[in-house]
Structures are given as structure tokens and as C-alpha cells.
Amino acid sequence: MRSPVAALRRSANRSLGVMVGVGTAILSVAALGIGQPVFAPLFFALFIIAVVWPLQARLERWMPGLLALLLTMIAAIVLFGAFAFLISWAFSHVARYTVSESAQFQVLYERVTQWLAGHGVDVSSLWTEHFNAGWLLAAAQRITTVLNSMLSFSLVVLIYVVIGLLEVEDTIxxxxxMRDSTLAFVLLTGGARIAAKFRRYMAVRTLMSLITGLLVWGFVALCGVPLAREWGIIAFAFNYIPVIGPALATLFPTMFAIAQFDSLQSAVFVFAVLNLIQFLVGSYMEPRVAGNVLAMSPFLVLLSVFFWTWLWGLGGAFIGVPIAIAILTFCEVHPASRWVSELFGAEPEERPT
Incomplete structure (x- = not known):
């Protein structure tokens, strides 16, 4: 018979193990939040390295390594620079149109204020207190601070990417x-699979974003809402951010549709069709194009997006799903944690031995 003392010790050890695990998780989350200036650029850099490394590897077959690295970085910078230019161009046109049509938006604001006042909600005092010259100056300063932070963040990511690309072959x-063959197998096999999935993820996400942008552009132009090209580009860019991006991409054109049309029903129709486009592309087309390789539990997708958004802001909303893909892939490779991948993700195409 088992002695009561031994059973009590085992129970105490299990409780201690659970407490240590919970404490470690809390400390890890706190470290990731406090260390955002270090960890966020590092995670983005690892993601970029996984995506662009095959290009550098192919170039190295025909030229010296440093020249291949230079060409790879130039290609990546041109690609991301073009993406950033399109976004800034679209938002600058939206901002100019908003300023030029400020009288129309003022009329819309007065209508909304009157409707809310008729239902017992007074917002005129809020406008007077908060939307003034001081508020506009503070908003401009915040925008400048955000832009400077994005520039600094991009430079840190660029440094990480250059150093990482130089270290890939040596790390492999x-x-x-390594003497620990099991750990080496998990890291090598898992890393290779993660890199392949990241490239597949970006290819699928780019294709779906392009389709979404074209559909939004065509529909908004057909409805007569201004800035159809700009809304298409914004929808294309925002579609890279799961869950949050599509919601924002439908909200902004709807606000302009409310100002454009006298009928609220027309604006509701625009909002409904834009959400239908997002639903068909994201929930019907994308799973069929991505296949089983990138399949994840919807609960895990939502958790990843909201958790990393809470931790790192909008950048976390983008990188959250790739982080979840990486964790599930490592769990898929190791026999002891394979159950996590089977519970929250897809079955592995080839089970590791």
C-alpha cells in the first residue's frame, strides 16, 4: 500500500510544479511587455529572415555571400518601402479629402449630435472640451512621436535582419x-518547417489581401463612395492584420459613406457588403488556398491576435499569428508536446520519427 506521506509528497510536488509553471508564465509575459523595445524587433527580424533566406541562399550559388546579402536586403527594403509608400499615399489622400470636405462632415456631426440629444445623450460639451486647438496640437505631436518610433523600430529590425542573415549558416x-541530438532535431526540423510555413503564410496572406483590396475598390467605386482606390489599398494593407485589420478596413469607408449618402440604409448596405467581402475571402477562400498546413483553431487565432495586441500594440496584432504558428510547429515536432499541435492546429503532414 502507498503510504499517506508519499501520496502527500506527490500531491505537494504536483502543486508546486503547477505554481512554478504559472509563475514562470506570468514572469515571461511581464518580461516580454517590459522588454518590447528589444523583443518586438527581434521577433519581426526572425520572421523576415525566415521569409527572405531562400532568396539569399539561391543568390549565394552564383555570387559571394556579402553580395548576395546586399541584394537580398535591397530587395526586401524596396518591397517594404513600396508597401509603406502605398499606405502613406492612401492615408494622405484620405486626410486631404477629410480637410477639404470638413463642412460636410460638420453637417454630419450636427445631425448625429441632434439625434443623440433627442435620445438623451449630450456630446456637444465633449466636443467643446476636447476637440480644440490644444487637442489638435497634442494629436499632431503624438503622430510625430509614433512616426519617430516606427523609424527607430525599423532601423533596429534592419540591424537584426542583417546580423541574422549572416549567422544562418553558422547557426545551422x-x-x-550539438550533443543533444533530440534538441538539435527539434530545432533544425522545427526551424525549417516554421520558415516554410512563414513563407506560405505570407504568400497566402498577400494573395488574399490583393483579392480583398480589388473587391473593395470595385464595390466602393460602384457605389459612388469617394476615394475608391484609396479604400482598396487600405483594405489590402489592413488585411495583413488578422481580425482587427478587416474590421478597420470596413469601418472607415462606411463612415465616409454615411457622410456621402443622405440615407442611412445606403451606408448600412455598404457596411454589410464590405463585411461580406471580408468574410468570403477570409473564411471561405483563404482556408482553401492555405490548406491544412496553416490550419489553426479559431480560438487560438483570436487569442494570439488579442494577446499580442495587448502586449505590443498593432505590431503585435500582425506578429501574433506567426508566433502561434512557430509554437505549434515546435510542438508538432517534439513527441512530448505533439498533443498541443493536434489540439490547436493541423495534423502534421509527415510525422517526425
């Missing part, structure tokens, strides 16, 4: 020489 060689 060191992993192959």
Missing part, C-alpha cells in the same frame, strides 16, 4: 554539432 552548423 552549430545545431548539427
Amino acid at each position: 552548423a552549430r545545431l548539427q554539432r
